[in-house]
Amino acid sequence: MALIVGLPLIFTFLAFAQLSLVEDARLTPTRFIAPAALAVCMLATTWLLQQALPLHDQLLLPLITLLIGWGMAEVGRLAPPVFLQRQTTWMVLGSGALLVVALVPQGLQWLERFRYTWLLLGLSLLGMTFFLGVNPSGTGARLWLGVAGLYFQPSELLKLLMIVFLATYLAERRAALLEVSLRVHRWRIPHPAYLGPLLLMWGFSIILLLWQRDLGAGLLFFAVFLAMFYVATGQGRYVLVSLVLLAGAGAIGYHVFDVVALRVDAWWDPWREASGRSFQIVQALLAFASGGVLGQGLGQGLPSAIPVVHTDFVFAAVGEEYGLIGTLGLVISFMLLVSRAFRIALCCERMFERLLAAGIGSLFGLQSLVIMAGTLKLIPLTGVTLPFVSYGGSSLLVSMVMVGLLVRLSSRPTSPYQSSPAFIQGG
């Protein structure tokens, strides 16, 4: 099993060796501090989890080790050295948080019991950004809270808290959502009282989207909510109704708000303003094109031509320097991670745990899909991070906490009482 986590670590060391050779023309020891820190953290985490929860999912940690290591190599390649230092610090904090979440005794009841507290905490942190928000780069959306030189983005934390809240809420109301319905003429429609939360969530996402100009987060919240709603009720009609609502919101947004219009225009025809408003997406496309199948080699391309390449556009940098073969590897890793999350969800016995795992899996899947497809101009671009890979401390920390939860959910202690009948466990 140590071998599995070893391979992504070797991959990370190779990337840093390549960087060192290209930029310093020799192997500089200081370059290897960051990958060494990753190796220590990940091996220690793997070992501790092995001791405490021997039955947990063995593939989660190796997969995120690859993603984090790759991300650190890209940050080292694309951004000034201080960015790599910060990312490494957040990685160490994230490993600690992952361990704490995975090893906390008493199961996950602490999450379930204080659900309104968690939601309020997340919302009030987000609310604070309206008044105290800053943007570390000086201009742009003020989505961060700064404490002692470290900047934290509450909407990242809110993603997790929202999943927790929805999991408890939907697990409790599932029966009501399924059974109560109104008869209007000849159609059976869901009772408005239970559609309420759906509309509330929709309104909330729109507010987030418009007030903060945080398109990506708004879209993600709503999509993850839909996915969890579908897992809980198994009814496609809600999803259909919601997608119509979302399309309506998009159409209104296009006509009312410049940000939305700009993103859609840049997606529809980037070449019209290739050196103006669509500069970023055009540069990303050029990066993919110059990468080809095998890529230019790390440190040998020109991905820095893309603005903010180390966060939202890291996938384009991978495309340029690792080529198709690298981007495919990255996509496969995300697919494997998401499939593990859904497998864990299937094995959970309680609805809350099942929804939590499915929600986390959906978030990872949708978030990586939205940004990778956006970078490739398959859909209009929305600014979200590529989980684990992009530079961004809050995103990395929260993503690692989510993996901690998955580790916890995947580990089932053997019951000291009567064991569950086989028919319940199969599935």
Add this chain to the structure above:
Amino acid sequence: MLLGLRLLAVVVLYAFLLVIAYVIWRDLRSVARGHHSENVAAAREETPLAWLQVVNDTDATDWPKTVFTVVPPATLGRASDNQVVLQDEWVSAYHARIEIQAGKWWLTDLGSRNGTRLNDMLIVETTPLTKGDIISVGRLKLRFETGDGMSLADPNKTKA
């Protein structure tokens, strides 16, 4: 040198993904085998009509989320000859009964000391029971589930 590093990186990346794929394949195969030999066969032959799941969410008890099979008529209680044995000091020896009468499920309190609650209402006489009801006996909350409708243990789904 650089080219070698790049090729090595690609080899390591895909070796890693192959190892993962191998582990997943092995995992799936063991699950498939296990199902065929035990779980699915057992589930097919004796899918229970109903079961009770412990759903306590307070930490008042350390009960695991146990599932009890219910084959009507079934008695619940602390004594070991009940069909559903509940080792909780607040549960009477013979506490309650679950049965089918006239095509419906019924719950009866058997004169227990601390009473039986159905969805938080103390029951006095035999009361109809429906899927999803919460039965409280002693410190335990048990959710009553039947084999029809949408559920993980839906016999049709288990077979698929």
